[in-house]
Amino acid sequence: MKLVILSRRASLYSTRRLTQAARKRGHTVRVMNPLDFTMVLSTRNPELYYKGRKMDSVDAVIPRIGSSITFYGLAVVRQFEMIGTYCVNESNAIARSRDKLRALQLLSRADEIGVPATAIARRPDHARRMLAHVGGAPAIVKLIQGTQGAGVVIVDSKQSFDSVIDAFHAIGQNILIQSFVKEAKGTDIRALVVGRRVVAAMTRRAVEGEFRSNVHLGGSATRANLPPEYRKAAVAAAQRMGLGVAGVDMLASDEGPMIMEVNSSPGLEGIERSSGVDVADAIIAHIERNARPGRTRDKVGK
Template identity: 50%
Template sequence: MTSSNNKIIVGSEEWCSFPALGIPAIKARVDSGAKTSSIHAFNIQTFRREGLLWVSFEVHPLQKDRRTVLRCERPVVDKRSVKSSSGISETRYVISTLIKVESETWEVELTLANRDSMGYRMLLGREAMKGRILVDPELSLCLNEPSKEQLYDWYGQPQKNKSGLKIGLLASNPDLYSNMRLMEAAEERGHEMVFLNIKYCYMKVDEQAPEVHYRGGKILNDLDAVVTRIRPSMTFYGCALARQFESMGIYTVNSSSAISQSRDKLFSLQLMLKSGIGIPTTGFAHSPMDTSDLIEMVGGAPLIVKLLEGTQGRGVVLAETKKAAESVINAFKALHANLLVQEFIKEADGKDLRCFVIDGKVVASIQRTAAPGEFRANIHQGGSASVVKITPEERRLATLSAKVLGLKVAGVDIIRSSKGPLLLEVNSSPGLEGIESATGKDIAGHIIASIEKRLKWERPVSSSVLETL
């Protein structure tokens, strides 16, 4: 569609192509609020060609499909620091290439970024639209939309691999990024994955024939494995279900005992100390009468007050003075809340490390930086994340921490102090969005691969196919 001044009229989403990249069709989110355009890219590698810096990368050109992969190469024209819509700052490579929209072709700049968490594989920003495009936000797909047959010609006929495992995902929210990624990763590798809402599961506790039933009476006895992603408020019942699956001979990731240990913050810290793992000096008391001595025990104010049941940065307070610390501690105690007090590591400067451990190996690590005015690094509350190279000592601390708790999959949080790396906590249901977005790594795929290894399942050889459009 064109206007009277020959500009192309587009809606909020449109199909375009990149001839020089070999991408015949990709659906873009049209966003005039974004300055620069961006394309989904992973496995990003730089190399030299005739003295110039080039970048190679792979693209999933279709939404909700990670099986279809195209490899691209272009010269690097720039490197820029970009803050994504999820608040994560990262340095991205910039390339220049031809874009084709309807019958028009022109040169645009694209930043390379992992857009799995964004939905659209392409974002068309205002710099690429200047002088050529008008946006009508009420419209959608104004231009020529490729048919399924055309997409099949370009990307391959969809096929489903029926020879995989049957895996259950025991969780609470099917729309959570981490859960959607695990479902997607399992299906990519030819497995059948079913979402099991914890609230809809119930069990038959029987010595001869233990069972787990799902809403409607379906018996869940044909699963090969269960991925346990249990939110803190559902720990008791979720672990009971995990134990039931274990009694049925079904492999669980993570086990009920490992999750229970990790959720008891005080017990887990005591286990760490017993294993020689350093932690910030920590105090715990039952009675408000002991508040003053409790504060002195950890070196006085400023200090951290942390609820034992807190997660993702909630229930963590910085008390900057002794009076403030006494007020916070006594207020929590009046509510009969269990809490820890912990020394404040000033030299960390609002930064910590998140190490993602799978099967005893750190597969990815990021540094998280607190938002301005905050003391704790948390990307759920406006903080940022960047790729970081951890030291051998930090790697050892992360893997040992997961091993002590018996976790096959763990997010280990570490803080750098003047005394060396210290363990903050270990998460048995770590989120995938922040670390996948920052590193570009397929962490969900690593988790599914660990199940395959455990069950000695070998992936059959097959060609790349189109799963969904």
């Protein structure tokens, strides 16, 4: 097969591993920067150019779209869909997962998926009244647009909550307020879902004095053996978003798994090294089973 990986840097660990896995399985692969594409639209005739040259047909696309280029990156993925190219994660699915509020709205409608109590209000005076809806302090305040732990704050009192709310609203940021799952004790679980199964999982632990367990913030990661309940929740969350490949972040609560976020471009380095699983190979194998010309689940442009 001819594969394209949409990534701004071929040297990134995840991009390198996907490239290696694809070539090892006998495929040709090109890493292409989404920002170097030009899209041309006319009636029933979408076209796609890369660095000035019209794109030849390819069999599948692996989007690795960074949050800073979401708008243009998704437009490129959408254009690939419109010309009939299989994308392992489609534009609509990526867009759902990137919008934290929209994602939680969708996840909260599924009986088999647990989510933490969440509230959102645009006006500061309304937001102040929302603390009671998530169980009071301590609570978590998140920027809707934040990634990798950025824009996530824990508030331990009503006074600190009010101060954080005022600060975020002063700079025009939309925020979520969520209950604090104290029994998680500074750990979370990342499950890597490919298709309809969890292929690898890791437990991430925050450094002392930090509640965010993201590895890039100094947290540690170890292999996790997930109970069936957690595997089922992770797969259900990925499917709810419509993602073929997803990193599902969960907390272990007294009520069972709580889904915190579904990532459409999960990093492979931490989970491959902690679990020992060749996740990149599993992703390429999934593409081999599913890639067909014109095969898009959301039928964008059809």
